[in-house]
Amino acid sequence: MDFLLNSLSKAFHLIIALDPELLGIVMLSFKVSGLAIIISAAAGLFITLALDLRDFTGKKVIVTMINTFMGLPPVVAGLTLYLILSRSGPLGFLNLLYTPSAMVIVQAILATPIIAGLSYAAVVSADPSLRFTAYTLGATPFQATVKIMKNVRYSVLASVLAGLGRILAEVGAVLIVGGNIAGYTRVMTTAIALEADKGDFELAVALGIILLLIAFALNGLLFYFQRKGK
Amino acid sequence: MAGSITVCCLPELENNMIEKIEACNIIKRYNSGFALECSLSLQKGVLYTIVGPNGSGKSTLLKIMGLLDRPDSGSVTYLNKDSSVLNPQNDIHLRRKVVLVPTRAALFNETVFDNVAYGLRLRKAGRKAIEGKVMKSLNEVGLTRHKDAHAYELSSGEAQRLALARALVLDPDALLLDEPTASLDPDSTRLIEDIIMKKVRNSGKITVMVTHNLNQAKALADSVIFMYKGKIMELADPDVFFSKPATESAQQFVFGEIY
Secondary structure, three states, X not given: OHHHHHHHHHHHHHHHOOOHHHHHHHHHHHHHHHHHHHXXXXXXXXXXXXXXXXXOXXXXXXXXXHHHHOOOOHHHHHHHHHHHHOOOOOOHHHOOOOOHHHHHHHHHHHHHHHHHHHHHXXXXXXXXXXXXXXXXXXXXXXXXXXXXXXXXXXHHHHHHHHHHHHHHHOOHHHHHHHOOOOOOOXXXXXXXXXXXHHOOHHHHHHHHHHHHXXXXXXXXXXXXXXXHHO | OHHHHHHHHOOHHHHOOOOEEEEEEEEXXXXXXXXXXXXXXXXXXXXXXXXXXXXOOHHHHHHHHOOOOOOOEEEEEEEOOOOOEOOOOOOHHHHOOEEEEOOOOOOOOOEHHHHHHHHHHHOOOOHHHHHHHHHHHHHHOOOHHXXXXXXXXXXXXXXXXXXXXXXXXXXXXXXXXXXOOOOOOHHHHHHHHHHHHHHHHHHOOEEEEEOOOHHHHHHHOOEEEEEEOOEEEEEEOHHHHHHOOOOHHHHHHHOOOOO
């Protein structure tokens, strides 16, 4: 019990003192996941737009694939990207393995299906007469789709938050392609895993607290937007 | 040649104004076996009401004339003052001159003001122009004090007036109203009828209104179109139509035997 309280109190000290190592790790997490969420939001919303804009053969297959990839195990995504980016892989010449860029890519891959899947579901379940009404007022098919997406904007925003929540908490994928290099590719989740392994619990617990607070804040926002959407 | 010179001197807008809509040999079939088969010519300055039993093809015809649905065969032609054909089909600028108000128009998840401004924004109107036109239009339908309210807070009567304002603000060459007072209480119905009488009837534009309310058709229409089983059975003056319907189906309809 003492051990637990001791770790907790040391962890709080680290947070209050704004420990540089801790701060560096948190900032890198935000940078990597922030960039990844911008890319995946753009990609996810583009996919939603394209899917809603027209009917084509194979659309159902694509939607099913997106829904499957929403549950893609992060380690599998990490492993696949590792094989592609490793020296002998097809994109090895880019020298991206063990860089923050590789982490951004793998997180974007994980978040895109979530954003596309959830926001497309929101668009599909919107009132079908919205599209027709937009047409009657002179919208082109593209403008009508944009209008529908704006109509369900809170659900779309919630899908982005859900994606962000997933990649911030994710450890397997970034560990494989980032390598957990101190001061370079070490983010909150990988740092926790490593420090716990080493038996250095204060930094791990401090990061754990921060991660929990972020998850709490994200879920609060998610709840707020989902309610607003109704 | 002289005629075409006169046309060239007219302001471009006026020359492009739709003054006549011709639906020629329209056929639209549905899997259910129902088929719409008709021809119709609509002039400006006349308020047409389309009446007929449920499922007689009124709404479908309206959609086809508004270029919002395609017939299986036949054509819809928009003509200007000189009876020159204005189509090519699917020209968005042409389609934007005709506005249809659906039965249950969906409201957008935004303020009343933004709902009315939507069509103007699609037409790339300037900020000042939008502000002025929207306020004028909201005033016409009596929704000025609701301009900042969220559209979803409106009552069903107010929502229908908003839908009407959204169309009126665009000052279309042709206005197609699909049951504008469907399932509204008497007060709301009267308000909408007033707006139609004051703002739509005297606009000198092409106006068509589908209605189930025969008293409304009688009171508002310059001309009544009776549809039955996908066909136009009669096109007549309301006095004549309601007192002496020419066809058997129209007689049954007017006297409430079919609906």
